[in-house]
Amino acid sequence: MTALLDVDRLTRRFGGLVAVNELTFSLDAGEIVGLLGPNGSGKTTALNLISGLVAPTSGQITFDGQPIGGLPANRIARRGIARTFQLVRPLPSLTVIENVITALAFRAEALWGKPAEEAAGRYLEQVGLTVRPGQAAVDLTYIDLKRLELARALAAEPRLLLLDEWLAGLNPTELRAGIKLITALRQSGITVLLVEHVMDAVHALCERCVVMNAGRKIADGPTADVLEDRDVVRAYLGEVDA
Ligand SMILES: Nc1ncnc2c1ncn2[C@@H]1O[C@H](COP(=O)(O)OP(=O)(O)OP(=O)(O)O)[C@@H](O)[C@H]1O
Ligand SMILES: [Mg+2]
Numbered sequence: 001m002t003a004l005l006d007v008d009r010l011t012r013r014f015g016g017l018v019a020v021n022e023l024t025f026s027l028d029a030g031e032i033v034g035l036l037g038p039n040g041s042g043k044t045t046a047l048n049l050i051s052g053l054v055a056p057t058s059g060q061i062t063f064d065g066q067p068i069g070g071l072p073a074n075r076i077a078r079r080g081i082a083r084t085f086q087l088v089r090p091l092p093s094l095t096v097i098e099n100v101i102t103a104l105a106f107r108a109e110a111l112w113g114k115p116a117e118e119a120a121g122r123y124l125e126q127v128g129l130t131v132r133p134g135q136a137a138v139d140l141t142y143i144d145l146k147r148l149e150l151a152r153a154l155a156a157e158p159r160l161l162l163l164d165e166w167l168a169g170l171n172p173t174e175l176r177a178g179i180k181l182i183t184a185l186r187q188s189g190i191t192v193l194l195v196e197h198v199m200d201a202v203h204a205l206c207e208r209c210v211v212m213n214a215g216r217k218i219a220d221g222p223t224a225d226v227l228e229d230r231d232v233v234r235a236y237l238g239e240v241d242a
Contacts (some may be wrong), residue, residue, distance in 0.1 A: 002065060002227035004029040004191050005050070007161055010069070012045055019045040021215035022059070027160070030056065032182070033194040034202045034223065038235055039210035043195045046088055046212070047162045050193075051083045052076035063160065077106045082158035086165050086195075088145045090152070092138040096131045098150055100124060103155035123151040127181060141176050150181075163194045169203045179204050199227075211235070 003026035010023040015108050019079050027033055036041050049055040050061055052073035061069035090099045099118035104111045111119050124131065129147040131140075141146060153161060166203040167178045175195060179201055186192055186205075202209065202223060209226045211219040214237040219226045227233055 003027060003062075004061040004064060005193070006060075006216075007046075007050070008060040010046070010049055010061060011057045011059045012042075012049055015144065018215050020049060020212075023212070023215070025210045025220055028190055029159070030189065030192055032036035032186050032194060032205050032209065034206035035193055035195045035212065036197075036202065036209050036217075036226075036232075038238070040214075041212040041235075042215040043212055044164055047083055047193070047195060048085070049165050050076075051081055051162055058221055072111060074106060076160075076239060077156050078108050080157070081105075081162065082153040082156040083159075083162035084146075084149045084153050084164055084166050086168075088142075088149045090137040090140075090145060090148050092136070094137055094150055096124065096135050096137050097121070097133075098131070098138065099137050100151050100155050103152035106156045108157070109230060112191060120151075120155065124148075125153050127151045143170060144168070154185075158190060160191045160193065163192060163196075164183070165197060166196055167196060167198050175201065179231075184221035202227075 005027040007023055007025050010020055037043050047088060049142040055070045060067060063079055063081060068079060070141060073112050082213050095118050097117060100123050101116045104119060127147040127150045129144055129151060137148060141190045149158055166177055182192060182205055188209050194206060206223050209223045211226055211232050218235060219229045
């Protein structure tokens with residue numbers, strides 16, 4: 001089977017800093033894989049590269065057999081890759097529904113008008129967000145902002161979903177709901193690459209993890225093995241010492 005996503009020696013420099021350094025890994029369709037690593041190890045930059053927010057300095061990204069490295073974000077979105085942001089960023093001056101509707105414009109088949117409104121309602125329901133008609137995005141609680149962020153990503157009808165610490169900052173009840181939601185997304189056929197520091201969630205969701213440290217991949221394998229790996233433990237402990 002060919003991989004859905006194949007990342008090959010992907011590298012991104014910012015001046016003298018190599019934020020992502022020769023990163024190589026692949027995802028099969030239907031997998032949920034954790035992308036782990038201490039703060040500043042290059043996880044968000046890796047997602048930025050895959051989603052087209054940042055262009056690679058070198059290396060290849062192949063999605064569904066096609067090279068996508070360096071394409072603009074909107075074209076990558078149309079191929080079927082959506083992401084959430086570590087710092088949630090809905091459009092605060094719009095209503096919740098309008099926020100999802102604007103995301104519908106990024107689909108291969110864009111929706112407008114009444115069908116768009118109905119579709120937006122379905123995505124909000126899917127993520128468990130109930131809102132009053134006309135409710136402003138700016139009034140949402142933190143968990144509901146996260147739900148909105150996910151609804152916006154799902155509105156793009158992704159085959160690959162990139163989640164950047166989507167579960168961070170949730171209380172235990174919300175975390176359980178979030179894990180259930182991501183499990184349901186996977187069951188619906190979406191492949192997920194999940195950047196996460198919440199280890200309970202990583203254990204619950206990911207059969208496999210890729211671990212980065214200082215831009216490089218230091219481990220890739222079954223979650224339990226990877227989390228016991230000497231280099232991985234040292235990378236995380238090093239962070240505590242710092
Ligand atoms: N646009 C940018 N310009 C300059 N440096 C950047 C840029 N984006 C990221 N970096 C640097 O690249 C390195 C990796 O950052 P990145 O955000 O990818 O880490 P991360 O693994 O997501 O960390 P965290 O767990 O804290 O979110 C950091 O040193 C960061 O300061
Ligand atoms: Mg990050």
